[in-house]
Amino acid sequence: MIRVLLVDDQQLVRAGLRMLCDSVPDMEVVGEAADGAAAVRLAEQLRPDVVLMDLRMPGVDGTTATARILASRPATRVVVLTTFDDDDHLYPALAAGACGFLVKDTSPAELLDGVRRAAAGDSPFSQAVLRRLVEQAVHTQANRAPVAAPAGVTERERDVLALVGQGLSNPEIAARLHLGVTTVKTHVANLMTKTGSANRVQLAVYAATGADRR
Template sequence: MVTDGPPPVLHRPGPGATIRVLLADDQPLVRAGLNAVLTDTTGIDVVGEAGTGAEAVRLTRELRPDVVVMDIRMPGMDGLDATRMITGGGSPAAVLILTTFDTDDNVYRALRAGASGFLVKDMVLDDIVAAVRVVATGDALIAPGVTRRLIAEFAGRPEPSPPSRTLTGVTDREREVLALIARGRTNTEIAADLLISLGTAKAHVASLLSKLGARDRVQLVIIAYESGLAGRPEPP
């Protein structure tokens, strides 16, 4: 299982609402750079900064941000444990992991902890701003290119035997959609692959999120692999 019990009801900022962001990174220069860019962006407000995982957990409870941008490697409580405490404690905040993806061995653990997606430290700042926006609204939560690299990481791990997850109540069409999500397909690509409308593709994704008790698309990828539904990924 990805989570214990049903996922929390996630509050998303309404149209025109300011997105409240908490930055958690032990490097002051990284926080300062992100803070400067996000604060200068209309509709985004940096409500706090944390230099450790424990501080991130405390400030999330106190400040109730919509998005926590979380580094993995921090002194004391790291970003993985902090993410687990935030998402497992019923916080509505979406956690974006800030990581050097190619070298970090903790990606799978971060997703299991409830992270909603990834920011890579060498991304251009405009892409980081865009990622904060889409996560805050509950839309596409991971860039397809990053998703495909993530899936390649999953595929290199030993296959679970037997599958540790069953897909009770999921229709055949929803299984097809779930398999495509696990291959990094966007809603638009899913619609094209299955010859259905974009609205229908979105409806299937929403149904999967509800039926499988997943917070977001990232956890749907995990479920696809745990159930044995996902095959080998296509090359990026």
């Protein structure tokens, strides 16, 4: 069971998220917070697996709350869920330790998948956000030496790596390559180890900055 803490200053948004999370058997909403200060307090008390975190809130904002939660409970997975996907919100949230970044117009199925991916140690990002991160990395890398592919990467792992670079989730990669999701997870984990990537975003950036070169 994935224990979820909802953080948003709008009660209607929290109610909708609660209904969505409670509609599936593998999630349990353990608490709600209307501001960052309450989020920090409840995260300490309730020990959720995943925190769905809004950014713009009165008092303590979501970025500050994320940093405070992870300072005391580093195993907690914080996924930003916000209307604002611009760089002024994205990069500070990632710097604070958020493992994922979803916009509020994401579909219910994608949001539930994002919670599950976060709980499993993955980094869920809306396609547009991940694409922008990769494009920025490609732009930054343009004047640098190409990234060499690490030793020991198999052909199948190269296939997986290319699709990670396109922003596909594990289930999408599994469907594209006709593999089991567990097999894809294993390939992704192996690729993260071989490339020295700390998370899926770094792996996607690696894929987009020349990792396919032999």
